[in-house]
Amino acid sequence: MVKLEGLAGNYEKYGEVEAKLLPLGDSAVTVQLGETICRRTHDRVRQLAEHLERHRFPGMIEYVPAFLSVTVYFDPLEALTGLGGHVDTDGQADPLGVVADWLGEQLAKLENAAQTTPRVTEIPVCYGGELGPDLPEVAATHGLTEQEVIDIHTSADYLVYMLGFAPGFAYLGGLPQRIATPRRQTPRLSIPAGTVGIAGDQTGVYPIATPGGWQLIGKTPEPLFLPDAMPPTLLRAGGYRPVPAHLPG
């Protein structure tokens, strides 16, 4: 029987930081920094991301921060050569192990990064109707009216935990539990750009047309992906973003 292979199956202490290192295939390692979405884990994720912005190892390609983890992508051959691992094709070479060792050393060095001032972005949203076809289902799931779902959704401040899934797509924390709704059983093949959705206790806006499994409750005319700008996204990780709503008309 196949078994889940971890470089370390459990959390280990690296200096002050507790982390679990998991391979993502043969060319990436996920550094898991916690089990639940919270401000503390988010801060750790940002610290590690900022550290990797300044410190790289040979063959490191890029990193992707998420809610609980930072995944580091690398070229195994360059990493082995550059970090002084055993380079051979006899089955003894272990680029993942060499990279994991390097990451462990960096985790032990993590300092508390300065907190950047949250930047507030307002996103106008048209809720329901053709623009938010799942609003009735979300309302029915919770025994609320559509207007109540809208009021609850616009009342909260959201923290941009991470960008991912699509360019400029921000995973926002802070969705009130009263309207948390599971993903759809089968993802839709195409969701128009600007669509606002809910998945579990997450909410977000689709920046480009893409398939996806979220419950769709509305749409914004604001572009979230700006391919000619740097950074190329309207939203950036780390700030609070309230989402005020404007009904159509």
Place this chain on the structure above:
Amino acid sequence: MSMIIVKPGLLTTVQDLGRYGSQHFGVIVGGAMDAFALRIANLLVGNDENAAGLEITMLGPEIYFAEAALVSVCGGDLSPRLNDRELPLWKTIVAPEGSVLRFGPARLGCRAYLAIAGGIDAPAKMNSRSTYLRAGIGGWEGRALQKGDRLPVGAPREAGKKLASLLADEAQADGVAFSRWSVAPDLLPAYTPNPEVRTVAGQELALFEEESAERFFAGAFKVRTDSDRMGYRLSGEGDALRLREKRELVSSAVTFGTVQVPPDGQPIVLMADRQTTGGYPKIAQVASADLPLLAQTNLGGTVRFRPVSLQEAQRLYLVRENGIRTLRSGLERMQASGNGRVQADGKR
């Protein structure tokens, strides 16, 4: 220097090895589905491995070379022809001025890669020339090629010029030349219509019912017709793959070859245009060395996943990379010696 698209084919796009470095903005990597084939095609015309070429899908285009060009076609066998001659894959080729490249039926695989010395000089967006169809950026105007497109070609590097001069002796009466050198057969992926791909455990494999996990690694999965460059949607013969307990996962990063299972229990393998992160449980991860096999599997084809250890997946990766290094140094030695009658793998 330019090449002209006379007929666009089904889906022909400009691709390099991908848009790395912007995934933390949520910008996908994209790039060639069969990155191995594009790398080799580029090496065979003296380009940087990351130079932009064409990814040609199933029904190939018709391309007119207004000037003589040094080209290579690698990857899937879509019956390429140069003028009236069958064009061999995995070789360096001189296409004389006024020649026409056409494609026929797909004999093996479904994606061919055309590299041209100097690379396709499309404007780079976020450090890449890859076409990102869904966002409409990169490549040629962010879209698949159309009839009448005139693609500019960059200036060939010194290596490309040397390879072209080595081929001068091989030219036929019509000016077409095929290299004697080619790629060592043992370096090529074992392309097949219904591949078995070597696969390591996914980060959430342990969350699946044991029976589901066993079935995943034992069964055959059909590539559904709604699959694309973003992901292959698979359907298995048996029941849906099930988790031990129903749960919503927290989204985290994914990569090329990540196999995730949405609640309907039918796995999806993430491909070149995959999203950067995903929230479905990851049952498995295809070994990098076998991604070309998957990239060349056509809609309706069948895929099996054979479990291997991470150690083995890493070994396969290093074997492949060593082979590419050997090819690269063989080509360099050939350019230095001025002798094109040796195999590019260094063997006579």
